[in-house]
Amino acid sequence: MALAIELKGITKRFPGVVANDDVNLAVETGEIHAVCGENGAGKSTLMKILYGMQGPDEGTMHVDGKTMTFTSPADAIAAGIGMVHQHFMLAGNLSVLENVILGSEPTRSGVIDQTTARAHLIEVGAAYGLEVDPDEFVENLEVGERQRVEIIKVLYRGAKILILDEPTAVLVPHEVDELFRNMRELKADGATILFIDHKLEEVLEIADTITVLRHGQTVATVKPAEVTTGDLAELMVGSQLPTSQTSKSTVTNDVALGVENLTVLDDDNRPVVDSVNLQIHRGEIVGIAGVEGNGQTELVEAIIGTARASTGSITLCGDDITHQSVRHRRSGGIGLVPQDRHEEGLLLEAPLWENAALGHQMKMPFGRGVWFDRPGARDQTEMIRSKFDIRSPDIEVSAQTLSGGNQQKLIIGRELSAEPDVLIAAHPTRGIDVGAQAAVWDHIRTARADGMGTLLISADLDELIGLSDTILVMYKGKLVATVDPASVTPRELGSYMTGAAQ
Numbered sequence: 001m002a003l004a005i006e007l008k009g010i011t012k013r014f015p016g017v018v019a020n021d022d023v024n025l026a027v028e029t030g031e032i033h034a035v036c037g038e039n040g041a042g043k044s045t046l047m048k049i050l051y052g053m054q055g056p057d058e059g060t061m062h063v064d065g066k067t068m069t070f071t072s073p074a075d076a077i078a079a080g081i082g083m084v085h086q087h088f089m090l091a092g093n094l095s096v097l098e099n100v101i102l103g104s105e106p107t108r109s110g111v112i113d114q115t116t117a118r119a120h121l122i123e124v125g126a127a128y129g130l131e132v133d134p135d136e137f138v139e140n141l142e143v144g145e146r147q148r149v150e151i152i153k154v155l156y157r158g159a160k161i162l163i164l165d166e167p168t169a170v171l172v173p174h175e176v177d178e179l180f181r182n183m184r185e186l187k188a189d190g191a192t193i194l195f196i197d198h199k200l201e202e203v204l205e206i207a208d209t210i211t212v213l214r215h216g217q218t219v220a221t222v223k224p225a226e227v228t229t230g231d232l233a234e235l236m237v238g239s240q241l242p243t244s245q246t247s248k249s250t251v252t253n254d255v256a257l258g259v260e261n262l263t264v265l266d267d268d269n270r271p272v273v274d275s276v277n278l279q280i281h282r283g284e285i286v287g288i289a290g291v292e293g294n295g296q297t298e299l300v301e302a303i304i305g306t307a308r309a310s311t312g313s314i315t316l317c318g319d320d321i322t323h324q325s326v327r328h329r330r331s332g333g334i335g336l337v338p339q340d341r342h343e344e345g346l347l348l349e350a351p352l353w354e355n356a357a358l359g360h361q362m363k364m365p366f367g368r369g370v371w372f373d374r375p376g377a378r379d380q381t382e383m384i385r386s387k388f389d390i391r392s393p394d395i396e397v398s399a400q401t402l403s404g405g406n407q408q409k410l411i412i413g414r415e416l417s418a419e420p421d422v423l424i425a426a427h428p429t430r431g432i433d434v435g436a437q438a439a440v441w442d443h444i445r446t447a448r449a450d451g452m453g454t455l456l457i458s459a460d461l462d463e464l465i466g467l468s469d470t471i472l473v474m475y476k477g478k479l480v481a482t483v484d485p486a487s488v489t490p491r492e493l494g495s496y497m498t499g500a501a502q
Contacts, residue, residue, distance in 0.1 A: 002028070002029045002064075002065065003026055003027065003028060003029065003062070003064075003065065004027050004028065004029040004030075004031075004063070004064060004160075004161055004192040005025065005026070005027040005050065005061075005062070005063060005161065005192070005194070006025070006026050006027075006061075006062040007023060007024060007025040007026075007046070007049075007050070007059065007060075007061055007062075008024055008059055008060045008061075008062075009022050009023075009024065009058060009059035009060065010022070010023040010024075010025075010046065010049060010056045010058070010059035010061070011023070011056060011057050011058035011059055012042075012045050012046075012049060012054065012056050012057055013057050014401070016393045016397075016401075017393075017401075018216050019042050019045040019216055020042045020045050020046055020049070020056070020216050021042075021215070021216040021217045022058075022059075022217065022218075023042060023046055023059070023213065023216070023217065023218050024218050025046070025211055025218065026221075027161075027192060027194060027209075028192075028208075028209070029064075029190075029192055030187060030190055030191070030192055031187070031192060031193075031208040031209060032183060032184075032187055032193045032195055032206055032207050032208050032209075033192075033193065033194055033195065033207065033208065033209045033210075033211065034194075034195045034196075034197060034203045034206070034207035034209070034210045034211070035047075035194060035195070035196050035210075035211050035212075035213065036196075036197065036198070036200070036203060036210060036211070036212050036213070036232060036235075036236055037212060037213035037214055037236055037433065038214065038236055038237055038403075038405065038433035038434070038435050038436070039403035039404045039405030039406065039431075039432050039433045039436055040215075040391065040403035040405065040406065041213040041214055041215065041216065041236070041433070042213050042215075042216040042217075043196055043213055044165075044196075046213070047083070047163055047165065047194070047196065049061070049070075050070075050076070050081065050163065050194075051070075051073055051076045051081060051083045051163060052070030052071065052072050052073045052074070052075045052076040052081075053072075053073060055069075055070070055071065063079050063080070063081065063161070064079075064080075077157055077158075077159070080158060080159055080160040080161055081159060081161045081162075081163065082153075082154025082155070082157060082159030082161070082162050082163070083154065083162075083163040083165065084147070084150045084151055084153075084154060084162065084163065084164050084165065084167060085150075085165050086165045086166040086167075086169055086431060087340075088146050088147065088150055089150070090138045090146060090149060090150065091138065092137065092138045092139030093137065093138075093139060094137070094138060095134065095135050095136060095137055095138070096121075096132050096133060096134050096135070096136055096137075096138060096141075096149050096152075097114065097117060097118055097121055097134035097135065099138055099149060099153065100117075100121050100134075100149065100152055100153045100156050101117045101121075101156070104156075104157055105117070106120075118134050120156065121134050121152065121156060122134065124152055124155050124156050125152055127189065128151075128152075128155060128182065128185055128186055128189060128191075129181070129182060129185045130148050130151060130152050130155075130182055132145060132148055132149055132152065142175075142291065142293070143170050143171060143175065143291060143292050143293065144171055144175035144178055144179065147167060147171070147175075147179065148182070151164075151182065151186075159191075160190065160191055160192065161191070161192045161193075161194070162186065162191060162192070162193045162194070163193075163194045163196070164183075164193060164194065164195050164196065165196045166196055166197060166198065166431055167179060167195070167197075168197065168199060168202055169430055169431055169459065170292055170430075170459050171459070172291055172459070172461070172494040172497050172498065173461065173490055173491050173494040174494055174498065176202065180202075180205065180206050183195075183206060184206075195207060198431070198432065198433050198434065198437070199460075200229040200232045200233060200434070201229055203224070203232065204224045204227070204228075204229065204232075205224075207224055208223075208224075209221060209222075209223060210222050210223070210224060210227070210232070212232065212235040212236055214235065214236060214237075219235055220235050233434050236433065236434060236435070237433070237434060237435040249283075249469060250283035250284075250448055250449050250451075251281050251282075251283050251284040251469055252281050252282045252283045252284075252451070253281065254281060254282045255279050255280070255281055255282075255315075255317075255318070256280050256281060256282045256284075256316070256317055256421050256422045256452075256453030257278075257279070257280040257303070257314075257315070257316060257334075257421075257422045257453055257455065258278075258279050258280075258313075258314070258315040259276055259277060259278045259279070259303065259312070259313075259314055260277055260312055260313045260314075260315075261275050261276075261277060261311060261312040261313070262275070262276045262277070262299070262302060262309055262311070262312035262313070262314065263275055263276075263309065263310045263311045263312055264295075264298045264299070264301075264302050264307055264308070264309055264310060265310045266298075271310075271477050272295050272298045272477050273295045273298045273299050273302060273477050274295070274476070274477035274478045275311075275312070275478065276295075276299060276312070276474075276477075276478070276479055277479070278472060278479065280422060280453040280454070280455055281453060282421070282451045282452070282453050283448055283449070283451050283452070283453070284448070284453050284454070284469045284470075285444070285448055285453075285454040285456055285467050285468050285469050286453075286454070286455055286456065286468065286469065286470055286471075286472065287456045287457075287458065287464040287465075287467065287468030287470070287471040287472070287485070288455065288456065288457045288471075288472055288473075288474055289458075289461065289464055289471055289472070289473045289474070289483075289493055289496065289497050290457075290473060290474035290475060290497050291475075291497050291498060292459065294474050294475055294476055294477065294497075295474055295476070295477035295478075296426070296457050296474055297339065297426075298477075299474070300336075300339075300424055300426055300455075300457065302314070303329075303334070303424060303455070304326060304329060304330075304334060304336055304424060305321075305324065305325060305326040305328075305329045306326060309322060316329065316332055316333060316334060316421065316422065317332075317333060317421050319332065327362070330359050330360075331362065331363065332421075333420050333421035333422060334420055334421070334422050334423075334424065335415035335416065335418060335420030335422070335423040335424065336359070336415065336423075336424050336426075337408075337411055337412060337415055337423065337424065337425040337426060337428045338411075338426055339426035339427045339430075339457070341404075341407050341408055341411055342407075345358075345407075345411045346358075346399045346407060346410070346411065347399065348398065348399050348400035349398050349399075349400060350398060350399060351395060351396050351397065351398055351399075352381055352385070352390070352392060352395040352396070352397060352398075352399060352402075352410060353374075353377050353378045353380075353381040353395045353396070354377075355399045355410060355414070356377065356380060356381040356384055356395075356410065356413070356414050357372075357377050357380075357381075357414075358414065359414070359415075360414070360418050361377075363418075364376070365377070365379065365380045366380060378395060380417070381395045382395060383417070384410070384413035384414060384417055385410075385413075387413065387417075388409045388410070388412060388413035388439070388443065389409065389439060390402070390406050390409050390410050390413065391403075391406050392406065404431050404432050404436075405432040405433055405435070405436030405437075406436070408428065408429070408432050408436060408440065409436060409439060409440065412428065412440055412443055412444075413443075416443055416444075416447050416452075419452075420452060421452065421453065422452070422453045422454070422455065423444070423447065423452055423453070423454045423455070424454075424455045424457075425444065425454055425455065425456050425457070425458075426457045426458075427457060427458055427459060427460075428440050428444070428456070428458070429441070429458070429460065429463060430458075430459065430460075441463075441466075441467065444456075444467065445467070456468060461490040461493050461494065462490060464485070464493070465485045465488060465489075465490065465493070466485070468485045469485070470482060470483075470484070470485065471483045471484075471485055471488065471493070473493070473496040473497060475496070475497065475498075475499055476499075480496070480499075481496045483496065
């Protein structure tokens with residue numbers, strides 16, 4: 001088969017680290033090719049080079065047999081390469097059509113030609129089985145539909161080679177099935193797909209070929225029939241695939257967090273959290289399952305204090321905190337792992353020791369009231385760095401220099417080191433590799449055994465089932481079901497989440 005992509009000897013260096021070290025990658029035309037590896041293995045850097053976001057220090061790149069040098073994504077797009085990023089790059093207040101044509105608007109006599117654009121969008125959607133309503137606002141779409149719009153956006157621009165970065169991270173099982181059906185149709189129509197994923201079962205299901213990176217180098221290229229998930233995990237991290245399973249119960253009778261009749265209204269006075277009741281006991285992990293956009297974010301915001309509850313009450317270890325400030329709730333014993341580590345969890349340009357103090361800067365060892373203790377902060381950060389295996393040259397480097405997994409371990413370490421009574425963990429392992437994932441699970445399980453209560457929100461249903469003592473299903477702002485993790489399957493849980501099992 002002819003090669004759609006051939007990368008030879010790709011090397012990319014950054015200060016203190018070699019991100020790609022003589023990487024080789026050969027992708028046949030019309031195949032689905034998965035790229036696996038730990039965070040920090042070099043996957044993202046390699047994809048950025050292929051998409052023109054960065055240039056290699058050494059090596060050559062060939063697309064459809066032609067030697068290419070890209071200086072920007074525009075060069076990659078012109079060569080027929082499109083990239084769908086893990087974090088959707090869509091404007092919710094614009095229609096599907098407006099999002100798709102944004103930046104490449106067809107014009108006639110100086111005016112945007114929406115008629116031509118609409119016809120082309122409908123044609124692309126029909127050709128690849130990706131039909132969407134051009135006039136629907138993106139903010140009204142389900143997560144799977146938004147991803148479909150992202151794929152249409154790159155196909156609209158003529159892409160024949162698609163890079164999909166962690167495309168299943170926020171999808172429930174039936175949406176994953178739909179995505180895989182779309183990917184197979186794209187492949188049947190001649191598209192070439194590069195698929196970046198941490199879920200090894202999915203990789204084995206969808207890929208024709210798998211390339212594994214470790215420490216910036218290519219360590220293997222295999223066929224799915226030749227390997228198991230355990231084999232892939234060992235190639236990636238040098239050990240067997242970890243499990244999220246929690247076997248021994250540590251649940252006590254002491255209520256750490258109580259939520260009673262909690263309602264949160266949106267800007268149009270519609271309930272996005274609707275009369276929610278839940279309790280989390282010390283030593284208990286309560287999982288929240290739900291398709292994104294069903295009120296989980298607003299529930300977290302109401303508990304931490306960044307959103308105002310319209311009705312209801314919230315108690316922390318018996319104290320009413322319903323009307324207390326975020327600072328009071330944090331100092332009172334609530335830890336938070338936010339759903340977006342870049343937007344809400346870190347100051348990316350700040351050094352690690354400043355990030356380790358976020359939310360805790362008023363308390364020892366970081367400070368005393370208004371006085372910040374820099375030596376104490378540095379000592380505490382070194383402890384966190386060591387205990388939570390955060391791999392960095394030192395604590396002076398900025399958070400943005402860390403891999404996603406190490407950024408997440410920094411946040412987990414910061415929150416757990418404060419010994420909270422309750423941890424709110426929103427998607428704590430999203431977008432991180434199996435090694436970092438196992439470390440996060442271990443730390444949460446250890447804190448659970450020490451009596452910490454945890455509210456776990458996750459799109460990873462295996463993670464929810466494995467870690468949780470009980471699972472609540474959230475649908476359209478309401479808690480609609482309570483299921484037993486010991487007996488429910490991911491597919492059954494997905495049915496509850498979409499309302500099919502109501």
